[in-house]
Amino acid sequence: MAAQEAAVRAQAEAVRRLKQDKADPDEIAKEVAKLLEMKAQLGGDEGKPKFVLKTPKGTRDYGPKQMAIRERVFSAIISCFKRHGAEVIDTPVFELKETLTGKYGEDSKLIYDLKDQGGELLSLRYDLTVPFARYLAMNKITNIKRYHIAKVYRRDNPAMTRGRYREFYQCDFDIAGQFDPMIPDAECLKIVHEILSDLQLGDFVVKVNDRRILDGMFAVCGVPDSKFRTICSSVDKLDKVPWEEVRSEMVGEKGLSPEAADRIGEYVQLHGGLDLIERLLQDPKLSQNKLAKEGLGDMKLLFEYLTLFGITGKISFDLSLARGLDYYTGVIFEAVLLQQENEHVEELVGVGSVAGGGRYDGLVGMFDPKGRKVPCVGVSIGIERIFSILEQRLEASEEKIRTTETQVLVASAQKKLLEERLKLISELWDAGIKAEMLYKKNPKLLNQLQYCEDTGIPLVAIVGEQELKDGVVKLRIVATREEVNIRRESLVEEIRTRTSQP
């Protein structure tokens, strides 16, 4: 109501003013029409503005500070991927809808479709793995080690304080090709270990399992073939809900016999290292199952390679790890942060999965017209949770983070020196110096110095009448307030020296 009244008052006032100014009636009519439109836009009786100023549900903007953190994390991850010899590729943000169909099992309902505006039916990518497989099949590539960092989209229930978004980054590293067993798989785990250690996120563990061990286990426990996938996605919930709940889902919702569920229950509580693998290789039931035996044999080989890498301390063979996605065929893994060093942060962020991946030997074949397979194994770093942790840690620490790299502010102490500032800053830019100036004709020196304090610019190059006559520039060091006259021709070198990283 208040808004409507205000609009009407404004209208009356406008008409009054127009009359006083002896404007012609056409003008008045136009003005009135404009005001009526404005009133309509105000949205009638509710008085609410009709426009909602927000980002879509489950998404967010990154401001300069968040971007500074994001770039630090990316830089650590990209260094690691490059250290392992990866190339980089990129694919479109959307794919033909049919490219994504039948790849994600129960999660398919979370895919964002585009509106049919004539032409092809499109969907936003749900991960980077399926587009990668499509890329390999389309270009007949049988051999590549690549990384891909890009946003993916899931119409999930967002939980933004814990870093769960509808638009989020994935950082994927994959090795495609026919190789000797478990060598690329071991490298993927080494990469997870390197990145999580490098980012100093606190203690972590990487759970490892194998789809073949799971399938073998389901078979010897008496799960019918047709129920493997759905029982698998029940097991996948064990990191969030207790066994009793998962068991009742299996028996109640999914119609599994209580005996089969109980047999599963015994296995999925097991976790360990080489010793557990050896024990299961002797397990009277599992060792009789071809798939389980293959999986356990490869798991043993994997642990031998991880021992050579010196990282078994943080790897746990865990029979409860299932991972929901349909396309995995062999080794699967997931890295979990164990706890935050800072208790305040722990409460806000929660503890969860920060990386995951596995082997998917059949996915590329689903795209190849002749079904030719390209074995693949890969890892995806879940960057958003890592951002959340680092952001909240930074906030707690009150560390000041710079959001620009500016080396010097070009300033003046007197008026009427805009031209001189423009000339000097242009010289600096052309020499590759990162330089700023205030966009004012006659800024106060104090304001210019304050700007440096606020943004962390370490140097000020001050031009003045006297300096111009003497062919020098006064260079002020913000931290110490020291000022030195530098000959103009030496200024670039002086700035470089004083701002070079040690």
Place this chain on the structure above:
Amino acid sequence: MAAQEAAVRAQAEAVRRLKQDKADPDEIAKEVAKLLEMKAQLGGDEGKPKFVLKTPKGTRDYGPKQMAIRERVFSAIISCFKRHGAEVIDTPVFELKETLTGKYGEDSKLIYDLKDQGGELLSLRYDLTVPFARYLAMNKITNIKRYHIAKVYRRDNPAMTRGRYREFYQCDFDIAGQFDPMIPDAECLKIVHEILSDLQLGDFVVKVNDRRILDGMFAVCGVPDSKFRTICSSVDKLDKVPWEEVRSEMVGEKGLSPEAADRIGEYVQLHGGLDLIERLLQDPKLSQNKLAKEGLGDMKLLFEYLTLFGITGKISFDLSLARGLDYYTGVIFEAVLLQQENEHVEELVGVGSVAGGGRYDGLVGMFDPKGRKVPCVGVSIGIERIFSILEQRLEASEEKIRTTETQVLVASAQKKLLEERLKLISELWDAGIKAEMLYKKNPKLLNQLQYCEDTGIPLVAIVGEQELKDGVVKLRIVATREEVNIRRESLVEEIRTRTSQP
């Protein structure tokens, strides 16, 4: 037909084999069912596979080589933006549909909408400018200098060989805030000049105009107020079609009087520098128009600043420049490549706009509930055309481009040394060396050396029985085939020295 026949033949053959093997009838029935399904998938009489393996219309993948070029270009552009003290932000790939409504004039029909799957109505971003304005209004920011590099989406007619895509990158730099006239505007033009010079794309010119000059010109030529925008978008076509065609669109389709069109025709053929600005400031009609006079006054100031920057040689005040988007309010500009140095390339790539921008003082106010304005000026680099040019130039030159940064391949000359290779490569990774190995248990030395040749890896670290006993590694320099024994504890340092960039 051929495919169908093949399937039937395969089926008969399978049945025959099964009979010979004395398989049971159930097995045979299963096999037949499988073959029938296969036949159905072959798609009946047409024999086409039912699955189309492609990226959506107007989009493309970037392979490792394209990415290497892309990263070079980004790196040049980001350096420039940082040199000018910009912060960086990011926004979601989609916005609420209403955020984009009414911002793009006639181009709005090119916006990609998402399907209504329950919840908010969303559209893919059409540029980075409107999301930037939404970001400023939402966060009540009145003062920022930022860049943003991201993909935008337009349902346009793609012309991919000329770098026109439906998904493409924009690299935007914008300055928001209330400042003294034309100082930030001049910096935007300096940035365009720096980037295009730096990328060595050949000769270019930056056309500059002002929406106020255009509007003033339309007014003095007798264009009715209501036709300003539509006549403006006709003028915008002058870089692609001759004046006669534009004139007939104005008169025929848009109902402008022939006299008004002819008067416009006289103005839009003018281009020049400070001299032209001075002449138009004396123009008996234009100088009487308030808007045109303001625009011309600011244009004069702009050229004075550009003179101080030393870049007027490549800037042309051009009255035919209009730019289609609705939101511009002052200075507008567009950079055009004049010709390619290489004639072969010119034919393929064409010549076109590679950067554009302008002042938009009203856009943020459209998002603010109280209409508070934040004046903005910015530039957008059209990276896809630049990629096309550089890609085709690279292909023509046959220059070999590396797609990884690997410093050393860990190899072995004898069999059974996988464990030793894994141990050594792990040491190198942990020391920050970029290292690869072949994922084979017993690769041939020749294959390992060939891999280095193919991918440009400069060094090979060879482990062998004798080297292990002696505590050394044989380091081979790929280019010279020289081999030296290096003590294991000195290997990291030796690799660093030999691969450090000069």
